[in-house]
Amino acid sequence: xxxxxxxxxxxxxxxxxxxxxxxxxxxxxxxxxxxxxxxxxxxxxxxxxxxxxxxxxxxxxxxxxxxxxxxxxxxxxxxxxxxxxxxxxxxxxxxxxxxxxxxxxxxxxxxxxxxxxxxxxxxxxxxxxxxxxxxxxxxxxxxxxxxxxxxxxxxxxxxxxxxxxxxxxxxxxxxxxxxxxxxxxxxxxxxxxxxxxxxxxxxxxxxxxxxxxxxxxxxxxxxxxxxxxxxxxxxxxxxxxxxxxxxxxxxxxxxxxxxxxxxxxxxxxxxxxxxxxxxxxxxxxxxxxxxxxxxxxxxxx
Amino acid sequence: xxxxxxxxxxxxxxxxxxxxxxxxxxxxxxxxxxxxxxxxxxxxxxxxxxxxxxxxxxxxxxxxxxxxxxxxxxxxxxxxxxxxxxxxxxxxxxxxxxxxxxxxxxxxxxxxxxxxxxxxxxxxxxxxxxxxxxxxxxxxxxxxxxxxxxxxxxxxxxxxxxxxxxxxxxxxxxxxxxxxxxxxxxxxxxxxxxxxxxxxxxxxxxxxxxxxxxxxxxxxxxxxxxxxxxxxxxxxxxxxxxxxxxxxxxxxxxxxxxxxxxxxxxxxxxxxxxxxxxxxxxxxxxxxxxxxxxxxxxxxx
Numbered sequence: 001x002x003x004x005x006x007x008x009x010x011x012x013x014x015x016x017x018x019x020x021x022x023x024x025x026x027x028x029x030x031x032x033x034x035x036x037x038x039x040x041x042x043x044x045x046x047x048x049x050x051x052x053x054x055x056x057x058x059x060x061x062x063x064x065x066x067x068x069x070x071x072x073x074x075x076x077x078x079x080x081x082x083x084x085x086x087x088x089x090x091x092x093x094x095x096x097x098x099x100x101x102x103x104x105x106x107x108x109x110x111x112x113x114x115x116x117x118x119x120x121x122x123x124x125x126x127x128x129x130x131x132x133x134x135x136x137x138x139x140x141x142x143x144x145x146x147x148x149x150x151x152x153x154x155x156x157x158x159x160x161x162x163x164x165x166x167x168x169x170x171x172x173x174x175x176x177x178x179x180x181x182x183x184x185x186x187x188x189x190x191x192x193x194x195x196x197x198x199x200x201x202x203x204x205x206x207x208x209x210x211x212x213x214x215x216x217x218x219x220x221x222x223x224x225x226x227x228x229x230x231x232x233x234x235x236x237x238x239x240x241x242x243x244x245x246x247x248x249x250x251x252x253x254x255x256x257x258x259x260x261x262x263x264x265x266x267x268x269x270x271x272x273x274x275x276x277x278x279x280x281x282x283x284x285x286x287x288x289x290x291x292x293x294x295x296x297x298x299x300x301x
Numbered sequence: 302x303x304x305x306x307x308x309x310x311x312x313x314x315x316x317x318x319x320x321x322x323x324x325x326x327x328x329x330x331x332x333x334x335x336x337x338x339x340x341x342x343x344x345x346x347x348x349x350x351x352x353x354x355x356x357x358x359x360x361x362x363x364x365x366x367x368x369x370x371x372x373x374x375x376x377x378x379x380x381x382x383x384x385x386x387x388x389x390x391x392x393x394x395x396x397x398x399x400x401x402x403x404x405x406x407x408x409x410x411x412x413x414x415x416x417x418x419x420x421x422x423x424x425x426x427x428x429x430x431x432x433x434x435x436x437x438x439x440x441x442x443x444x445x446x447x448x449x450x451x452x453x454x455x456x457x458x459x460x461x462x463x464x465x466x467x468x469x470x471x472x473x474x475x476x477x478x479x480x481x482x483x484x485x486x487x488x489x490x491x492x493x494x495x496x497x498x499x500x501x502x503x504x505x506x507x508x509x510x511x512x513x514x515x516x517x518x519x520x521x522x523x524x525x526x527x528x529x530x531x532x533x534x535x536x537x538x539x540x541x542x543x544x545x546x547x548x549x550x551x552x553x554x555x556x557x558x559x560x561x562x563x564x565x566x567x568x569x570x571x572x573x574x575x576x577x578x579x580x581x582x583x584x585x586x587x588x589x590x591x592x593x594x595x596x597x598x599x600x601x602x
Contacts, residue, residue, distance in 0.1 A: 039459050043467040047459065093426060098418035117399035118470050121422065125394060126459040128426065132433045133454030142443035149450055153434030158340050158348065158427040166344040169419050 017291035024063040024080055025056025027073060031081025035130050046111050046123035047130070050088040053106040057292070058083040058198040064289050065202030065213050068282050075139025079148060079201045082134040086156055087194060089127035092120050094165060128156070140205040147204050155193035164189025177253030184222065191228075192221035199289075212281050216289065219275035224296050226268040229254040233261065235300065268297050318592035325364040325381055326357025328374060332382025336431050347412050347424035348431070351389040354407040358593070359384040359499040365590050366503030366514050369583050376440025380449060380502045383435040387457055388495060390428035393421050395466060429457070441506040448505050456494035465491025478554030485523065492529075493522035500590075513582050517590065520576035525597050527569040530555040534562065536601065569598050 015023070032051045036044050059080035066076035095102040095110040096117060103113050112120035135149050154160060167186040171178050178186065199217035203210040233256050256264045275293045279286035316324070333352045337345050360381035367377035396403040396411040397418060404414050413421035436450050455461060468487040472479050479487065500518035501511040534557050557565045576594045580587035 036459065039464070041464070041467055042471070043463060044459050089426075093422055096419075096422065098422065117397075119467075121394055121397065121399065122463050122467055122470075124426075125390075125429065126463040128429055129454050129458035129463070132450060133458060136447050136451035136454065142447050146437050146443050146446050149433060150437035153430050153437065157430035157434060158337065158342075158345050162344060162423050162427040162430070163340070163342070166342055166420075166423055169423075170343070 015288065017288055017295060020064065020288050021056055021060045021292075023073075024060035025054060025084075027063065027077040028054070028056055028059035028080040028084035031077050031134055032085050032127075032130065035081065035085075035134055042115055042119050043122045043126060046092075046115055046119050047088075047127050049108075049114070050092050050111055050123060050127065051084055053108055054084050054088060055106075056080075056084065058087055058194060060292065061195065061198035061217070061289075062201045064286075064292070065199050066205060067202070068213075068285055068289075069202040069206035069208055071139070071202060071205055076201065076205065078134040078138045079205070082131040082138075082148075082152065083194060083198045083201075085127045085134065086131040086152065089124040089131070090156075090161055090165075090194075092124040092127070096120060099165070099169065131156075138205065141207075144205050144207060148201060151197050151200075151204060155197040160189050160193035161191075162189075164191070164193075172252070177251070177257070179253075180255075180258045183253060183255060183258065187222065187225040188218075191225050192218060195221040195224065212278050215278035216275045216293070219271040219278065220293050220296060223268045223271035223275065223293070226255045226264050226271070227297055227299065229256045230261065230264055230268070231300070232256070265297075272297050316589065318589055318596060321365065321589050322357055322361045322593075324374075325361035326355060326385075328364065328378045329355070329357055329360035329381040329385035332378050332435055333386050333428075333431065336382065336386075336435055343416060343420050344423045344427060347393075347416050347420050348386075348389075348428050350409075350415070351393050351412055351424060351428065352385055354409055355385050355389060356407075357381075357385065359388055359495060361593065362496065362499035362518070362590075363502045365587075365593070366500050367506060368503070369514075369586055369590075370503040370507035370509055372440070372503060372506055377502065377506065379435040379439045380499075380506070383432040383439075383449075383453065384495060384499045384502075386428045386435065387432040387453065390425040390432070391457075391462055391466075391495075393425040393428070397421060400466070400470065432457075439506065442508075445506050445508060449502060452498050452501075452505060456498040461490050461494035462492075463490075465489070465494075473553070478552070478558075480554075481556075481559045484554060484556065484559065488523065488526040489519075492526050493519065496522040496525065513579050516579035517576045517594070520572045520579065521594050521597060524569045524572035524576065524594070527556045527565050527572070528598055528600065530557045531562065531565055531569070532601070533557070566598075573598050 029051055033048065036047060062080040062083055063073055063076055066073070091105060092111045094100050095105055096112055102110055104110065111123055131152065132149060135145060135152060138145050138148055156162065164186050168190060171186070196214060196217040199213045199220070200210040203213060232254065255267070259267060272293045276290045279289055330352055334349065337348060363381040363384055364374055364377055367374070392406060393412045395401050396406055397413055403411055405411065412424055432453065433450060436446060436453060439446050439449055457463065465487050469491060472487070497515060497518040500514045500521070504511040504514060533555065556568070560568060573594045577591045580590055
């Protein structure tokens with residue numbers, strides 16, 4: 001396969017954040033639709049439905065981190081599709097009645113509500129599979145593909161996302177609420193690991209140092225989750241697009257319940273500043289990623 | 302990584318089928334346990350439980366097909382672990398109440414019965430992830446690893462195993478039973494695709510022609526499923542280790558209901574002969590794989 005050379009051409013110039021987000025989401029959705037090809041039936045339909053609703057933040061991180069390393073969107077697009085497919089799978093399964101039991105996601109019925117539980121389980125299963133299938137076709141050398149796959153598996157598995165979700169479920173029946181440190185570990189697995197994978201996909205594809213983007217991603221991921229907890233308290237269901245007030249109602253420990261609303265907001269703000277600082281080696285080229293970090297605390301959904 | 306050279310040494314000599322099966326199952330379980338490392342908690346425990354009960358037929362196919370191409374067991378072991386992890390994930394999810402709703406598997410309580418549904422969903426999810434993680438560490442060049450990963454994703458996803466399971470569930474509420482051709486397509490996805498991946502893992506690792514082993518696997522996979530349908534009619538629950546008589550009780554079309562018991566047995570026998578013939582290019586070296594094919598129709602569970 002040709003085309004792994006670095007092209008710092010017009011396509012790699014900076015775009016505004018919202019435009020870049022929409023562009024990345026479109027690239028990711030396109031990859032998933034292409035990966036599903038002409039497959040019909042309920043499960044494939046549910047897979048398309050689940051991916052189409054995504055904002056594309058993780059795809060955006062992939063595409064922007066790739067640009068910073070001179071990788072064209074077309075070469076990074078399979079990675080953007082993979083992370084959105086993986087994320088969609090995790091949401092479908094988390095929403096199931098035996099897990100978080102949510103009826104609404106991004107303002108739409110969740111997959112098991114729109115179809116049924118069997119369809120939701122299978123659609124999630126096949127979206128996870130599709131994520132790894134797309135990575136096997138990423139536009140980079142085989143060694144980088146293997147590194148992307150090993151990295152995503154580590155981030156998604158029992159040491160990462162699934163481990164975080166298992167801790168979350170266990171906490172619901174635990175005798176005492178989680179501590180701040182335990183919640184931080186839980187969220188690093190449940191949300192942080194995939195964000196970190198996405199933001200470091202560019203240097204991994206390029207075989208470059210992933211350190212600065214890893215630091216950016218860790219701060220961003222934690223800020224993102226703190227804001228989620230703030231939205232659960234302050235948001236309204238129409239804007240947020242999913243049920244709110246669930247955590248407080250369930251007496252669940254969150255960053256807000258442990259830190260208080262004001263200190264949680266201050267912590268999120270400090271993390272965003274730190275995330276932006278981590279990008280210093282990239283200079284102005286990383287300004288769109290800094291905009292994304294600022295958006296994370298300004299968002300309403 | 303070193304050690305990809307062909308070593309036709311003592312380790313690659315022929316062993317009896319039952320011994321080879323046990324050896325492959327042990328290798329696969331070892332890989333899964335190693336992959337899980339010291340992770341504790343309910344989900345990791347459920348993952349170990351689900352993999353430990355396996356007979357290891359798919360791992361055996363991996364190890365034997367690798368031997369035929371001069372690949373040492375230690376190099377093929379991650380592939381054996383991957384296919385057993387993937388198979389275990391599929392069984393855990395298939396057994397869920399919203400899917401086949403089975404309480405018993407290999408003579409033991411299914412994962413959602415022993416723990417709960419959330420644990421079963423997460424353990425299955427993380428076993429699928431682990432399968433791809435193990436393949437990223439297979440003892441072969443990166444190009445072969447990528448081919449193994451792309452192949453397993455194709456076999457497991459909506460065009461393969463998940464697609465077959467979706468057809469199976471849809472058939473339960475369809476107005477008329479499936480035809481022989483439809484059942485063959487369903488089983489090629491649900492069971493056949495993973496068996497084919499396993500039996501061709503050796504040539505894929507070696508970058509060799511997978512044709513003969515692919516033909517062997519297609520015949521073997523179909524014979525395997527016909528025998529499953531025969532056992533559902535003729536077997537008893539204690540020997541088979543899972544519920545029997547379910548398909549007939551549900552008025553479900555099976556190879557037995559469509560062909561009749563005697564013709565189903567004759568078809569399975571002919572497929573096994575054909576599977577053995579496909580191995581002719583390997584001569585006597587493939588005798589253990591021929592034994593496996595003969596075992597498939599002689600088995601009682």
